[in-house]
Amino acid sequence: MSIPTATTTDHDRRPIGFGIFLIVTGAVAWYAAMQLITERVALLIDPSHVLNCDVNPLVSCGTVMASPEASLFGFPNPLLGVAGLVAPIAVGVALLARARFARWFWALFLGGVTLAWVFVMWLFGEAVYDIGALCPWCMLVWLMVIPMFWWLLTWTLSTGVLAREGGAVQRVAAAVWPFTWTIVFVNLAGIALAILVQFPTLIPSLLG
Template sequence: MTSAAAVASPATVRPSRGLAVFWIVAGLFGVATSFLLYLEYVGQLTGADPIVSCSFSPIVTCGPNLLSPGGNLLGFSNSIIGVVLFWGPVYAGVSSLAAPGGMRRWYWRVYSLFIAGAFLFVHFLAYRSVFEYGSLCPWCMTVWLATIPLFWFTVSWTLREGVWGTGAGTRRVGAAVYSWALLLTVLDYAVIAIAAQLRLDVIGSLF
C-alpha cells in the first residue's frame, strides 16, 4: 500500500494494487463480522444460542449494545447497515483492479466521504458504548477494527493523489498522513482502548 497510485489521465486516478486489495479484504471482513453481529442480535431477541458467543464478562458482552437505542438507530439493528454498506470498499477495490485507466475523481470523492461517514459513525458508537452503556460489544469492536484503517488509508490517499485538489500543500499533507496511516490506526485503537479501560476497567472484568 506504499506505492503511488497511477494517474492515467488528468480526470482519472487509480490506487495501487495493494490498496485495492486492502479495500476488498477489509470490506469482506466487515461484511462477515456484521453478519455475525446480526446473528447475535437475533439470538438476543429470540433466546437462541449464537454460533459464536460474544459474552465474555458483564462488561465485554454484546447484549446491552445490540438492544439499546444506539444499536438500532434507524429502527433496526445497525448490523444490517454494516452487512449492506461494507460491500462499498469491496466494490471500490474490485472496480480499481478491473479498470486499468482508473476511475474519475468524483467517484473517489464519493467513496472517501462514504468512508469518512463510517469512521465518524463508529466513533460515535464507541463513545456511547463506553460512556453511556458501560459495556463493550466484541463483534461491534471488530467492525471498528475494519473501519478505522479504511479511513486513514483511503482519505489520505485521496488527498495525496489530488482527488480534492491539485495544490501542492494538499498533496503533501495527504502523503504525510498516508505514510503514517498505520501508526495513526494503532493510536486510534489505543485511544478507544485506554478510554474503555479507564472508564470500565475492562481487563479487571475478565478475571
C-alpha cells in the first residue's frame, strides 16, 4: 500500500493513505481475532466440532487454543484483539474525517500498538518454540499488527506528532520513513525463517 510522504504540514498529519492503512490492517486483524473467538465458542458447544483452521498437526488452531499461552490473562487472548483492534479502525476513520488529536492521544495510541506488537512477538516465540504448532488466524493477526506498529512508529516521529519538529529524532525518522517497508519485511522474514527452520516439514505437509 502506498503511504503518503511524511511532512510536518497540518494536511499530512492526517494523511488519507495512512488512515486507510490503519482501517485495513485493523479490520483484517479484528476479523481474524473474531474468527478465533467464534471457533472457540463452537468447540465449547460441540466438542466434536472441527475447527476451520485445523489443517494438520503443525498448522492447528486447536493445539494452540489448548495451550496455557492461549489464555495468558485468564481469558482467551483473542478477546484482547476483538476489543483492542477497534482502536486503529476508529483512528483510521477519524483521519479520513480530518480529525485532530493531541500529542498525548498519539502517545497512548502508539503505546497500545507497541504492546500489541510485543504480545504478537511473544506469541510467535511461544507458538514456534514451545507449543510446536501454528495457528493460521493468529498468524494473520501477526501479519497485520507488525506493519501497523512499524508504520505508526515512523509516522508519528517523522511528522513531528510525537518528536520535536526539526529535532534529531524527527529528522532521522523522516529519513527512515520511506524505507519503513524494509523494516517490516525484515521483521516478517525473520518470523518466516524461524518457522521454516523449526518446522522443516511444514511446506511438504501443506503440499501433501
